[in-house]
Amino acid sequence: MSxxxxxxxxxxxxxxxxxxxxxxxxxxxxxxxxxxxxxxDHQLYPRPExxxxxxxxxxxxxxxxxxxxxxxPGIVRSQYPQFSEKAGMVTSYMSPIAIGxxxxxxxxxxxxxxxxxxxxxxxxxxxxxxxxxxxSSILMMAFVVASWVALNFTMRRREEE
Amino acid sequence: xxxxxxxxxxxxxxxLGDIVLYxxxxxxxxxxxxxxxxTIIAISKTETQVEADFGTLKDKEVKVDQKEFKIRxxxxxxxxxxxxxxxxxxxxxxxxxxxxxxxIVNIGIVAAVKQVDVLDAAFQYGLVAMIAVLPLFGGAxxxxxSAGTISLLEIVNIPTTxxxxxxxxxxxxxxxxxxxxxxxxxxxxxMFRTPGSPFLLIIHLSxxxxxxxxxxxxxxxxxxx
Numbered sequence: 001m002s003x004x005x006x007x008x009x010x011x012x013x014x015x016x017x018x019x020x021x022x023x024x025x026x027x028x029x030x031x032x033x034x035x036x037x038x039x040x041d042h043q044l045y046p047r048p049e050x051x052x053x054x055x056x057x058x059x060x061x062x063x064x065x066x067x068x069x070x071x072x073p074g075i076v077r078s079q080y081p082q083f084s085e086k087a088g089m090v091t092s093y094m095s096p097i098a099i100g101x102x103x104x105x106x107x108x109x110x111x112x113x114x115x116x117x118x119x120x121x122x123x124x125x126x127x128x129x130x131x132x133x134x135x136s137s138i139l140m141m142a143f144v145v146a147s148w149v150a151l152n153f154t155m156r157r158r159e160e161e
Numbered sequence: 162x163x164x165x166x167x168x169x170x171x172x173x174x175x176x177l178g179d180i181v182l183y184x185x186x187x188x189x190x191x192x193x194x195x196x197x198x199x200t201i202i203a204i205s206k207t208e209t210q211v212e213a214d215f216g217t218l219k220d221k222e223v224k225v226d227q228k229e230f231k232i233r234x235x236x237x238x239x240x241x242x243x244x245x246x247x248x249x250x251x252x253x254x255x256x257x258x259x260x261x262x263x264x265i266v267n268i269g270i271v272a273a274v275k276q277v278d279v280l281d282a283a284f285q286y287g288l289v290a291m292i293a294v295l296p297l298f299g300g301a302x303x304x305x306x307s308a309g310t311i312s313l314l315e316i317v318n319i320p321t322t323x324x325x326x327x328x329x330x331x332x333x334x335x336x337x338x339x340x341x342x343x344x345x346x347x348x349x350x351x352m353f354r355t356p357g358s359p360f361l362l363i364i365h366l367s368x369x370x371x372x373x374x375x376x377x378x379x380x381x382x383x384x385x386x
Contacts, residue, residue, distance in 0.1 A: 011344055011346075011347060012347045012350075013347060014281065014282040014285040014286075014347045014348045014351050015281075015285060016347075017285055017286075017289055017345050017347050017348045018285055018288040018289050018292065020344065020345070021289050021292060021293075021338050021345055022292055024334065024344075025292065025295070025296060025334060025338075028296070028330065028331065028334055029296075031327075032327060032331075035323060035324055035327045036323055036324065037324060038307050038322045038323065038324045039306055039307065040306065040307055040308055040309035041309075042309050043309055044305070044309055044310050044311075078178065078179050079179040079310060079312050079315065080176065080178075080179060080181065080312075083176040083177075083178055083179070083181070084178045084179065126178060127178040127179040128178060128179050128180060128254075129177065129178055130177045130178070130180045130255060131180065131252075131254060131255055131258060134255065134258040134259065134262065135258060137262060138258065138261055138262045138265055141236070141239060141262060141265050141266055141269065142265050144232075144235075144236075144269065145236070145265070145266075145268065145269035145272050148232050148269075148272070148273065149272050149273070152228065152273070
């Protein structure tokens, strides 16, 4: 009986909690190795196989989704097509600079230009846009807390004393 | 969309692209009570604690100064709104993002205090919250891979596989770390020992409601009945 009491007492020390938590998590993750994998291949956000586009010498590989901007939708499948009717309409839009760069190199899709230049990820900004808002607000709250602590606990500390 | 979730008829839904917030009676009740509590917190002032010395009359007031009050109120309101959002969201990934937001803001609410013990406990809680991000997102990714969707309204109709069970177990461990339930309560319990009562209560309320909600989500994913 006293052993259980000692165990509860040791759990009441905040310092031990991260270690205790990571041990439990580690055991669970090790148990995960024996879980049978059952992938559902009717995936929600499909893409053609990366090697397929690479071997076709497509400059946008592996991010080519096809389609013509504002005329023909690219391959963007969403969970509820009735709520995002215009999905895929601008996914193949490329800025003039992006078109110029993609004509000169076959590696455009994997270069740094592809993200701000042209290929618009509609899953991020349209069909799952609320997630993007939440992610950036998590980042903003972290900055609010960190900057408040930095301003009031480190920079202005000498004035108080 | 005519769907019943856990025996509740949906009163309506808010479509935001693929993320559909659904309004079932239980969720709507929790959403409304969170908003009401957040409003009460937003208009209330903090408590003042009195530290008494034994045998003397030197009582010391522990107050929260103006600047600390403002940042705490702001973070408490954000925490309340995030909890309210987590109550009605119908998307697993969205729910996890709300839980992460609650975790970050919880640390922020106590980050402004000057008691060293409380800051130590908040630091340890921050470590647990950061570790908990791994099982949270890992669990959601496993459920997405094995079910093919993360919308709860669709998962209701998909038969549970063993991998989904494991994913929801990971999800539960993640939420347990992030909210500080049973074996991991010590860090969060120490965080409360500071003046500033109504704002600190939102930490407590958010973890209680998130636990209720995650149990609902686990029932939806695993369908034990």
